[in-house]
Amino acid sequence: MKKILLGLVVLVFLGLSVWLGYYFYKKSNTDPIVYKTEAPVETDIIKKTVATGSIVPRKEVQVKSQVSGIVEDLYVEAGEIVKQGQLLAKIRIVPNMVSVNNAETELQRAKLNFDESKRELERYEELYRQKVISDQEYRRYKADFNISQETMMAAENNLQLVREGSSRKKGQSSNLVYSTIDGMLLDVPVKVGTSIIERNNFNEGTTIATVADMRSLVFEGKIDESEVGKLEENMDLLLTIGAIEGRVFSAKLEYIAPKGVDEEGSVKFPIRAKVLLDEKDFIRAGYSANADIVLDKRDKVMAIKESMLKFEKEQPYVEVEIAPQVFEKRMIKTGLSDGINIEVVSGLKKAEKVKIPDATIAQI
Incomplete structure (x- = not known):
């Protein structure tokens, strides 16, 4: 029994020895890791958010x-x-028959009053010429005649309006x-x-x-509540219209709603921006559009890819190549980021190369 156990121990030892020898052999023959590097670039960095909406006329009437x-x-x-x-x-x-009948009745009544006032006026005119009645009494009958005449003309116009929709007088x-x-x-x-x-x-x-008025167009859209606090009036917008390929239109933000609306469980705030068009541009009303709202912008600054950054106690740093495949840790100060590139304010020179984490070059 002891011989059997001893034999098993010897076999296990020999197996481990062979495996360790093979492992170190492969290790010694493995190509060294060569990391990719990339130098900073000079570029424009634009931080923006996106709002969806449509192009509509500022002045539209029905x-x-x-x-x-x-x-x-x-x-x-x-x-x-x-x-x-x-x-x-x-x-x-x-014409409405009830309205026509009422208008005709009013006209008949007005004509009867006019005929009666006309006869009265003619009778009192004769008496006035004979100095039988005073001037004041004559003027009263003259005024009654004029009123009845105007009432009859108004009734005639009303009947014509009811029947035809037009008035000869006006x-x-x-x-x-x-x-x-x-x-x-x-x-x-x-x-x-x-x-x-x-x-x-x-x-x-x-x-x-x-x-x-198609000469004055506006973009009307909605933006999420998480982004509305970053907006200010007169911000620049870049409009991309799905129906017009290869063109980006400029716009100027002019209105941010003070109250949001609930849409499918999230609160959105309406916004409006003036579309800046050239004289030759023509955009049809109702086009859907996406607005890139420029929150901040840096022109011609040194930048690296944001994926190159590492952090130590919330402080950003990169690994800079000081010799072939030899890197040192360098603390840097960063600025504006667009989610892909990030501005390098200090701590890095343009000619230096930065290690790309987890990116290697295969050795042949």
Whole structure:
């Protein structure tokens, strides 16, 4: 039994000896590790945040009709440039029979009063010429006649407005729809023959056309509550529009909402920025866009990749190559970072090379 145990011990010892010999042999024949290095570069560093939104006109109005009826004529199409006061459409009024009947009754009553006051005036004019009545009494009957005449004319105009939507006295037609501003027609949602509802205190009415000033556009978007505290008015924005490839538009932040809105569990704050366009630029309303908001910027500064940094007690340092594959630890002072590159304020020279952690060169 003792011989068997002794034999096992000898075998284990021989096995370990062979394994250790093989391990040290491989170790002695392994190529040395060669670390990659990289020198600082001179670059621009921009710290920014992103807001999503869309491009909309600053001034956009919906033109509505003052009367209900049916669209009889349309004089414009979407995409046209219109001037303030330009005729857009004509509405054929479908009169309300109750309103027409009331207007006709009022007109008949006014005519009867007018005829009666006219007869009275003619009778008292004769008496006035004969010096039977005083001048004061004559003027009273003259005023009654003038009032009844004006009442009759008002009743006639009212009946015409109810039937046709226009007045001969004022030379105006409420059934004609005009543009209220200069701009481009973004949409004409109605067609000839469409029934429409008038604008009043209880109903916003049917939109005849949407007109906007496309020379003044703004970006409207929302930004997360974690970033809104970093924003200030007049900050620069860089707009990327998905429908326009290869272009970046400039904008200037002009409004930050004082109150946020809850969207899917997170609070976002609306913002607005003026889009700075050249005369030749044309952007359609409603384009979706992403705004890169420049929080801070450094031009032409020395920088390294942020991944090269190491930290000791929250102090940043790098490993600088002082001889081939020989490195020393160097404390540095850093500045602005964009998440990829970080500004080196002091502690490093442009010609020096910095070790890239965990990056090696394979030996052949």
